[in-house]
Amino acid sequence: MLDFDLLRSKLPEHVAKPDPDRFMSDNWLSLDFETTVIDKGDAHNEKNDTVLACWEHADRKMSYAWGGCYEQPALVEAVEKADFLVAHNAKFELKWLQRMGVDISDKLVFDTMIGEYVLGGNQYAFSQLSLENSCQRRWNTGKDKLISTMYKAGVCSNEIPDWMLLKYCIKDVKLTTDLFLAQREELRKTKRLPVMYTRCLATPVLADIERNGMMLDPDGIVAYTEEKEAEYVRAEENMERLTDGINISSPPQLQAHIYDKLGFEEKKDRRGNPIRTAKGARKSDKDTVAALKAKTPEQREFLTAYKHQKALYNELTKYLRKFKECCEEDGGLLTAEFNQTGTRTHRLASNGKKYKTQFQNFPRAYKNKFKARNEGWLVGEGDGAQLEFRVAGHLGRDKQVRYDLDNNVDIHKFTASKLNNCTPEEVTGAQRQAAKADTFKPLYGGQSGSKAQVRYYEAFREKYSGVTAAQKQWINEVLMTKKLVTEWGLTYYWPDTKQDRSGYIKNTTSICNYPVQALATAEIIPVALVYFYHYIKAAGLQMFIVNTIHDSIICELPPEEEAVFHELCRQCLIHEAGGYLDTMYDIDFTIPLGCGVKAAPLWSEGEETVYED
Numbered sequence: 001m002l003d004f005d006l007l008r009s010k011l012p013e014h015v016a017k018p019d020p021d022r023f024m025s026d027n028w029l030s031l032d033f034e035t036t037v038i039d040k041g042d043a044h045n046e047k048n049d050t051v052l053a054c055w056e057h058a059d060r061k062m063s064y065a066w067g068g069c070y071e072q073p074a075l076v077e078a079v080e081k082a083d084f085l086v087a088h089n090a091k092f093e094l095k096w097l098q099r100m101g102v103d104i105s106d107k108l109v110f111d112t113m114i115g116e117y118v119l120g121g122n123q124y125a126f127s128q129l130s131l132e133n134s135c136q137r138r139w140n141t142g143k144d145k146l147i148s149t150m151y152k153a154g155v156c157s158n159e160i161p162d163w164m165l166l167k168y169c170i171k172d173v174k175l176t177t178d179l180f181l182a183q184r185e186e187l188r189k190t191k192r193l194p195v196m197y198t199r200c201l202a203t204p205v206l207a208d209i210e211r212n213g214m215m216l217d218p219d220g221i222v223a224y225t226e227e228k229e230a231e232y233v234r235a236e237e238n239m240e241r242l243t244d245g246i247n248i249s250s251p252p253q254l255q256a257h258i259y260d261k262l263g264f265e266e267k268k269d270r271r272g273n274p275i276r277t278a279k280g281a282r283k284s285d286k287d288t289v290a291a292l293k294a295k296t297p298e299q300r301e302f303l304t305a306y307k308h309q310k311a312l313y314n315e316l317t318k319y320l321r322k323f324k325e326c327c328e329e330d331g332g333l334l335t336a337e338f339n340q341t342g343t344r345t346h347r348l349a350s351n352g353k354k355y356k357t358q359f360q361n362f363p364r365a366y367k368n369k370f371k372a373r374n375e376g377w378l379v380g381e382g383d384g385a386q387l388e389f390r391v392a393g394h395l396g397r398d399k400q401v402r403y404d405l406d407n408n409v410d411i412h413k414f415t416a417s418k419l420n421n422c423t424p425e426e427v428t429g430a431q432r433q434a435a436k437a438d439t440f441k442p443l444y445g446g447q448s449g450s451k452a453q454v455r456y457y458e459a460f461r462e463k464y465s466g467v468t469a470a471q472k473q474w475i476n477e478v479l480m481t482k483k484l485v486t487e488w489g490l491t492y493y494w495p496d497t498k499q500d501r502s503g504y505i506k507n508t509t510s511i512c513n514y515p516v517q518a519l520a521t522a523e524i525i526p527v528a529l530v531y532f533y534h535y536i537k538a539a540g541l542q543m544f545i546v547n548t549i550h551d552s553i554i555c556e557l558p559p560e561e562e563a564v565f566h567e568l569c570r571q572c573l574i575h576e577a578g579g580y581l582d583t584m585y586d587i588d589f590t591i592p593l594g595c596g597v598k599a600a601p602l603w604s605e606g607e608e609t610v611y612e613d
Contacts, residue, residue, distance in 0.1 A: 029082035043095035115183035216332035346522035367604035382569030383552035385594035398466030445512035
């Protein structure tokens with residue numbers, strides 16, 4: 001058994017006693033590096049090195065040092081003396097500091113890219129959050145255009161004249177400092193400093209986790225890929241038979257086949273006019289074809305074959321061929337970068353590195369194709385049980401959600417009973433499994449679909465009236481003010497929200513979705529991840545985190561630490577997350593949190609144990 005009181009005393013103070021007022025300290029250090037540019041200068045690529053480091057203290061005194069990452073003692077000393085570090089896209093600098101021998105796990109950062117993101121809510125895409133764009137929005141000033149152009153053209157830092165590079169780096173640090181000071185005051189005045197603190201707590205953790213990657217099971221991947229390649233060949237042969245050998249990649253040939261020969265009706269707009277391309281051609285893109293309504297046996301056979309072939313092609317090109325290549329070239333170690341500013345909702349995103357396969361949405365069928373890299377170890381996963389449902393119940397102060405959780409009511413059976421027009425007792429296992437895809441759609445504003453789906457959505461809204469009332473309140477607030485201030489302080493903006501003649505309010509889906517998704521996966525899970533990471537280090541455990549996916553934490557661990565893994569999941573996903581909401585946001589969470597935990601030689605296999613608060 002772990003003694004969490006003892007372990008908490010070993011955590012960095014800013015983690016053990018989180019307080020956003022730490023950012024009001026004047027003992028900060030603003031920094032920036034110029035590096036070689038392989039893989040965009042990523043410190044995890046050993047072929048890269050630093051060329052120049054510049055840093056600025058709160059007294060606005062500027063320092064700099066030329067040289068590689070092992071030639072920066074003055075910078076390391078300054079970093080260790082600061083209360084927190086300031087940088088734009090701070091994860092980049094943190095990974096370089098780690099290369100220099102700095103223990104980044106005990107560092108607090110203020111990331112000005114995240115600061116702009118938090119202040120913007122859902123207004124800015126990732127490309128709008130660069131230092132250049134952020135400063136242009138505020139002061140109509142930006143970075144050195146010449147050096148930026150040289151970087152974009154592939155020129156390396158060590159090929160740029162020293163005086164030009166130094167001027168460029170110093171300006172970047174000064175801009176970052178100015179942006180930090182402006183953001184800090186705005187975040188304080190608008191009471192969003194706690195949200196900023198939460199985001200920045202996760203930054204060093206994610207920087208460290210990125211080094212680990214996930215390990216594919218080469219035997220499983222090769223066999224599964226070959227099976228799918230053979231299936232794809234058969235699917236192509238079947239399509240060739242059904243279409244008399246036309247080239248379905250040719251729009252004119254496909255259009256003639258589906259509309260003229262098979263007699264499909266074109267999709268129409270509300271006025272009954274065919275929806276066509278800008279040039280007036282009949283549409284034949286994959287989404288349009290997949291959405292066509294089949295009325296004859298021939299049409300149904302074609303659509304089934306078409307969708308099957310496209311799904312296999314997507315599976316092979318997006319995942320499996322890349323996985324197989326990774327196994328052949330890199331022994332199966334797949335890596336990605338986490339993006340803290342890449343979604344409108346504020347949940348994490350990720351970008352695949354060498355093989356361009358991001359880590360956030362692996363199809364369930366591939367999970368058991370991942371293993372631990374150490375012989376005999378396990379892959380463990382802890383996830384927030386029905387997390388978004390619980391969050392919605394809290395936000396709506398919904399007594400029925402609380403009752404169903406307290407009494408272990410199977411909500412998927414309720415879904416299946418409405419979809420199949422039967423009682424919950426009559427629902428089969430297959431019906432329950434099929435219903436899962438629809439269960440929580442009403443939480444995200446789901447209203448349209450088949451008659452059975454609409455019937456279920458109406459039943460859900462009626463049953464969980466507290467959630468429904470909260471969502472209506474959010475919609476009305478946005479309709480009047482064009483923004484929504486969440487319970488934890490983050491503000492979302494929908495300036496184009498309006499009601500049409502039919503009564504439909506634009507942006508309804510995102511207004512219903514964002515608060516639920518954000519509190520669950522942008523607040524609760526990152527907080528659990530942070531404490532999980534720090535407790536591992538404090539306890540001196542061998543296990544390590546390899547990924548976090550929306551509502552889960554994935555680790556590799558030796559079998560003798562399996563019981564401890566369960567303890568950590570329960571402590572962090574339930575108790576630490578709930579306590580942090582109270583401490584940081586003064587939120588007394590009204591719905592008990594829960595978590596599901598499993599560990600096995602392959603990811604997502606094994607028996608799950610569910611823990612409740």
